[in-house]
Amino acid sequence: MMSTPEAEYRQVHRDVVTCHGKANVNACEWCGGTATDWAYNWQDPKQREADGRVWSESTANYIALCRTDHKLFDAAFRRVGLAGLDAEVDRLKPLAWARITDERREVEAEQRERQFIINEAVIAAHEERIFARQAARQAKLREKAAARTKREAERAMTRESTLHGFFPGILVHAEGARLKADGAFRAYVDWCEREAFPARFRMGRSTFYRVLADNGVERRKTKCGITLFGVALA
Structure with a gap:
């Protein structure tokens, strides 16, 4: 959508406020009282003119004036x-300077100073609230x-994955070694307790033996009971 001259005119005045602040924190350049407007100084050779309005696109071409002196200037x-x-x-x-008294200029200057302090406090409080909201948002993120x-770690964890760190680790390959399967399983349960694995991820006895078999550990029934071959506790 193309901007209208009215929209461009208003945008320039918003830009002036953004760059220089509100006019009313300044003294009028003519009378010394409190300014109300940012007035175009008529010095821009590239000034814009449309729909009865004249403006400069440069924020440097505006001066602070009270409403009376703004009208007189134009x-x-x-x-x-x-x-x-x-x-x-x-x-x-x-003539403009003589229109108001030195006392009024002094009073209005004090008012502007107080207003400036208030504005700074409001801005600081606003920035503090923004910072607090951003900090809270970052903490929540x-x-x-x-x-x-x-959640992803828990989804990735299976009962079989809890064997990693136990074998090899607590349980190691040892050529020619024998180990009672029950002793290996009790060592696995103790290890899960130390590692604080959630109960739902711990293997039961039959799953434990099956996973060891999948990892090449031979299991046979002997006179001593179910025995694992080729492994030992470290």
Whole structure:
């Protein structure tokens, strides 16, 4: 969608406030009272003009004026044009300065200072709230990531995977060795307790023997009971 001249005009004035702050924290350049407007200074050779509005796209071409002096300034430009504007401004400025008293200028300057302090405090509080929200959001994201990692780890863990670390590790290959299967299983249960494996991931006796067989451990029934061959406890 193409922007309209009205939208461009308003956007430029928003840009001026973004760059220089609100006009009312400044003194009017003519009378010294509190400014109300950012007024175009009529000095931009590339000024824009449309729908009865004139503006500069450069935020450097705006000055802080009160509403009365803003109107006088624009009227002076329309009356004498750019060529005579400086001389007309030099004539009007002393009149504007004389329009208000030094006491009023001093009071309004104090008001602007107080307002500036309040604005700074509001901005600081706003930034603090934003920081707190961002910190809370980041903490929540970290919690979610940790929970997701835990879930993925649990999904990846099977009863068979709990053998890793026990064999090889606690139970090792040993050529010619024999080990009672029951002793190996009890060692596995003790190891699971030490490692704090959830009960649902621990292998039962029959699964334990099957997984060992899948890993090449021979199991036979002997006079001593079920015996594992070629392995020993480390």
